[in-house]
Amino acid sequence: xxxxxxxxxxxxxxxxxxxxxxxxxxxxxxxxxxxxxxxxxxxxxxxxxxxxxxxxxxxxxxxxxxxxxxxxxxxxxxxxxxxxxxxxxxxxxxxxxxxxxxxxxxxxxxxxxxxxxxxxxxxxxxxxxxxxxxxxxxxxxxxxxxxxxxxxxxxxxxxxxxxxxxxxxxxxxxxxxxxxxxxxxxxxxxxxxxxxxxxxxxxxxxxxxxxxxxxxxxxxxxxxxxxxxxxxxxxxxxxxxxxxxxxxxxxxxxxxxxxxxxxxxxxxxxxxxxxxxxxxxxxxxxxxxxxxxxxxxxxxxxxxxxxxxxxxxxxxxxxxxxxxxxxxxxxxxxxxxxxxxxxxxxxxxxxxxxxxxxxxxxxxxxxxxxxxxxxxxxxxxxxxxxxxxxxxxxxxxxxxxxxxxxxxxxxxxxxxxxxxxxxxxxxxxxxxxxxxxxxxxxxxxxxxxxxxxxxxxxxxxxxxxxxxxxxxxxxxxxxxxxxxxxxxxxxxxxxxxxxxxxxxxxxxxxxxxxxxxxxxxxxxxxxxxxxxxxxxxxxxxxxxxxxxxxxxx
DNA sequence: CTAGGGTTAG
Numbered sequence: 001x002x003x004x005x006x007x008x009x010x011x012x013x014x015x016x017x018x019x020x021x022x023x024x025x026x027x028x029x030x031x032x033x034x035x036x037x038x039x040x041x042x043x044x045x046x047x048x049x050x051x052x053x054x055x056x057x058x059x060x061x062x063x064x065x066x067x068x069x070x071x072x073x074x075x076x077x078x079x080x081x082x083x084x085x086x087x088x089x090x091x092x093x094x095x096x097x098x099x100x101x102x103x104x105x106x107x108x109x110x111x112x113x114x115x116x117x118x119x120x121x122x123x124x125x126x127x128x129x130x131x132x133x134x135x136x137x138x139x140x141x142x143x144x145x146x147x148x149x150x151x152x153x154x155x156x157x158x159x160x161x162x163x164x165x166x167x168x169x170x171x172x173x174x175x176x177x178x179x180x181x182x183x184x185x186x187x188x189x190x191x192x193x194x195x196x197x198x199x200x201x202x203x204x205x206x207x208x209x210x211x212x213x214x215x216x217x218x219x220x221x222x223x224x225x226x227x228x229x230x231x232x233x234x235x236x237x238x239x240x241x242x243x244x245x246x247x248x249x250x251x252x253x254x255x256x257x258x259x260x261x262x263x264x265x266x267x268x269x270x271x272x273x274x275x276x277x278x279x280x281x282x283x284x285x286x287x288x289x290x291x292x293x294x295x296x297x298x299x300x301x302x303x304x305x306x307x308x309x310x311x312x313x314x315x316x317x318x319x320x321x322x323x324x325x326x327x328x329x330x331x332x333x334x335x336x337x338x339x340x341x342x343x344x345x346x347x348x349x350x351x352x353x354x355x356x357x358x359x360x361x362x363x364x365x366x367x368x369x370x371x372x373x374x375x376x377x378x379x380x381x382x383x384x385x386x387x388x389x390x391x392x393x394x395x396x397x398x399x400x401x402x403x404x405x406x407x408x409x410x411x412x413x414x415x416x417x418x419x420x421x422x423x424x425x426x427x428x429x430x431x432x433x434x435x436x437x438x439x440x441x442x443x444x445x446x447x448x449x450x451x452x453x454x455x456x457x458x459x460x461x462x463x464x465x466x467x468x469x470x471x472x473x474x475x476x477x478x479x480x481x482x483x484x485x486x487x488x489x490x491x492x493x494x495x496x497x498x499x500x501x502x503x504x505x506x507x508x509x510x511x512x513x514x515x516x517x518x519x520x521x522x523x524x525x526x527x528x529x530x531x532x533x534x535x536x537x538x539x540x541x542x543x544x545x546x547x548x549x550x551x552x553x
Numbered sequence: 554c555t556a557g558g559g560t561t562a563g
Contacts, residue, residue, distance in 0.1 A: 043554045078555045117556040124557095148557040155558095182558040189558090217559035224560070251560035286561045293562085322562050351562065358563050385563085511563080537563055 039073050046079035055087030059096060077104055078118045085125040094126045101135075110138070117146045124153030144177045152186040155193070163190035164199070179206075181215040188221040195507035195534050197229035198428050214243065220252045227256030230505045230532035230539060247273070247281045255287040259538040261549040263295025267304070282314055289323035293330055294538060296552045301327045322351040329359025330552070334368055350379040357389050361396075369393045377409075384415040391470055400472045407470075422486035422508045426497050433489040435481075446492045450483050453492075457522055465515040482515045487533060491520055495527055503530040511535050512553070521545050 042065055049058040062080050066072070072080065077100065084097040101119060109115050116139050123132035136142075136150045147170045154163035167187050170179060179187070184207055191200035204222060207213050219242055226235035239245075239253050250273040257266040270288040274280065280288075285308055292301035305324055308314045316324075321344055328337040337356055341348050353376045360369035373390045380386065387410040394402040410416070423432040433440060454462070466478035473481075482488075487508050494504035512535040524531050525545030533540045541548035 040554060047554055073554095075554050082556090112555095114556045119556095121557065143556090145557045150557090152557060180558095185558040215559095220559045246559095248560045253560095255560065281560080283560050290562055319562055326563070354563060389563095 038070070039076070042070070043073075043075045043079060046076060046083070050079050050083045050086050053086055055083040055085070055093065058083035058086075059093070071107070072103070074109065074112055074115060077109060077112075077115050081115075081118045081122045085122055092126070094128070097122050097126070111140050113139070113141050113143055113146060117149050120146065120149045120153065124149065124156065127157055129153060129157050129159060142173075142177060144180055144183065147173075147177055148180070148183040148186060151183060151190075155186040155189040158193070160190035160193040163187065164194075179210070181212045181218050184210075184212055185217050185221045188218070188225045192221075192225045192228045194430070195229050195423075195505065196425055196430070197226075197231060197505060198425060200225045200229055216244070216246055216249060220249045223249065223252040223256060227252075227259070228534065228539070230503075230534060230541075232256060232260060245276075245278070247278050247284060250278060251281065251283050251287050254284065254291060258287060258291030258294055260541060261294050261538065261547075261552070263291045263297045263300070266291030266295075267297070267300055270304075280312055280314070282317060282320070285314065285316075286319050286323060289320065289327065293323060293327035294549070294553065296331055296550075298327060298331045298333070318346060318349045318351050321346075321348065322355045325352055325355040326359065329356055330362060332363050334359060334363060334365055338368065348375075350376055350383070353379065354386065357386065361389050361393050364393060364396045366393055366397050366399070382413055382415060384410060384418060387415070388417050392468070395470045396467050398472075403470060403472075418510065420486045420508065420510050420513075422490040422506055424490045424494050424504070424506050426494065431490070431493060433486040433493070435484055435486045435489075440489075442493055443489065445496070446489045447484065449492045449496065450488055453523070454479075454483055454519075457519065460522075462518070462522060465518065468513045468515065482513065485513055485516050487512060487516045488519060491516075491523060491531060491533075494531075495523070495529065500529075503532060506531070506533045508533065508535045511537070512540060517547065517551075517553075521547055 045061065046058050049061070058079065062076065062083070065076070080100050081097060084093040084100070087093055104110065104115055104119070116135060119135050120132045123129075123135065132150065132153045136146065139146060147166070151163050151166050151170070154160070154166060163186060167179070167183070167190075170177060170183070184203065187203055188200065191203060207218060207222070212218050219238060222238050223235045226232070226238060235256050236253070239249065242249060250269065254266050254269050254273075257269060266288055270280065270284065273284070285304065288304055289301055292298070292304065301324070305316070305320070308316055308320070321340060324340050325337045328334070328340065334356075337359060341352055341356065344352070353372045357369055357372040357376060360372060369390055373386060376383070376386045387406050391403050391406040391410075394400075394406060420435050421432060423430050454464070464479045464482060466475065466482055469478045469481050487506060490506045491504065494506065498504060512533055517540065520531055520533060520540070520542050522545065523529065524542035531542040533542070538549065538553060540553070
């Protein structure tokens with residue numbers, strides 16, 4: 001007689017295993033007549049496979065179950081949906097997910113909170129925000145988890161405004177869907193994305209009132225929020241107040257110091273973490289290597305990279321290699337960076353080539369840039385940033401025909417250059433600027449302000465840097481273009497509309513331009529203002545004519 | 554046997 005099947009530790013050769021298992025399960029059905037018992041076995045198998053990341057196998061088995069005429073139950077649906085996103089393969093299982101979605105509706109499960117929430121999450125992970133929100137909107141019953149899933153969907157897919165708006169709506173629903181710690185983490189991420197410091201402080205207040213301030217994920221998210229919103233001190237303060245810390249809390253602090261360009265301090269914190277008995281995770285190394293790279297600490301970075309395997313038995317992933325390429329490339333050791341790629345023991349992905357291309361831009365290396373971009377265009381043909389980087393490099397080398405060619409290439413993929421945008425929070429309102437902005441009512445005043453400022457600066461030795469301009473124009477024209485950059489408009493707006501002594505906080509969606517960097521340094525001295533600019537990857541803290549990045553970025 | 558969350562490069 002066969003007893004109940006126990007799921008053993010999963011053996012490595014899955015496909016063979018599944019072939020052996022399927023008849024076993026069918027066999028089991030013969031012995032165990034009750035249907036729930038059989039479903040339990042199927043579901044347990046789905047669970048084991050999905051947890052191990054074998055989405056394809058789960059779905060194959062799921063199909064087999066269906067073809068045997070066994071209907072899904074509420075458990076199998078959630079596993080099948082999770083399997084669509086838990087695949088090791090790169091092929092998209094979105095279509096499969098939609099099919100299961102249809103089955104769910106056809107079989108009358110549209111009122112099942114667990115299944116519908118899983119559905120929201122599945123679409124979220126595919127980046128299909130509108131699908132997720134329409135499922136969410138149609139849900140007859142919602143609870144904290146469903147609300148949190150939808151807020152997380154917005155926060156993770158570049159829709160922070162929508163995330164905060166939904167959170168507001170959630171708070172109005174007074175029934176049984178009070179936000180909990182999981183909700184708050186996503187809400188904090190939305191504040192981080194917007195660099196909305198004041199909003200973040202209000203959320204912090206709410207967290208304190210709801211006594212959610214001792215939950216590790218919440219505190220880590222708080223530390224990151226404060227640091228990335230331009231207030232490292234408050235982030236540090238939250239960290240210091242923690243009673244218990246885990247590796248993620250430490251990672252938050254390490255990367256926080258890193259983005260400001262405080263590399264030595266980041267290394268110090270990394271060492272302190274180990275000293276306190278916490279083993280570094282792979283992400284700790286990404287954070288600390290990133291910090292070295294931001295600060296130009298090449299030798300320190302190399303030593304840390306070597307210690308990964310030797311001391312901590314952590315094998316470098318693509319991300320770690322990308323950090324090393326960035327570290328060396330930025331320091332103008334491009335040949336060494338290229339050697340790192342050649343010596344990689346895993347397939348170099350777009351992250352690695354992207355790092356190399358970025359470094360080529362800084363040091364105007366056309367030849368290497370062409371090599372890197374060739375690979376990049378194959379690996380991620382629809383990433384507009386790569387084309388723009390290459391065009392930048394050609395423009396810097398005055399190779400205007402090539403610039404045109406790359407721009408055409410970009411357009412041939414139906415893409416366009418992401419335009420620069422900066423924003424600033426003044427009196428709890430967010431003001432946004434783009435470089436050529438005819439609709440912003442403040443622009444004329446700001447332009448006049450900047451023209452006057454630039455004249456004054458020129459007398460004091462300022463020379464505009466127009467390398468960032470991708471058009472073959474004369475110097476005067478180029479100067480006019482860089483003077484209208486969104487980050488300069490935002491700084492000017494901040495100077496005019498905030499009080500003396502108030503810190504100005506700007507956020508930009510792209511990398512800060514070189515000319516804007518030197519102008520902001522200048523302003524910080526002559527207007528005697530502290531100015532923080534957060535660009536795509538880091539924070540520049542300007543004070544008294546100096547920037548925390550040490551002009552290395 | 555069921556749903557949501559922390560830290561990551563450029």
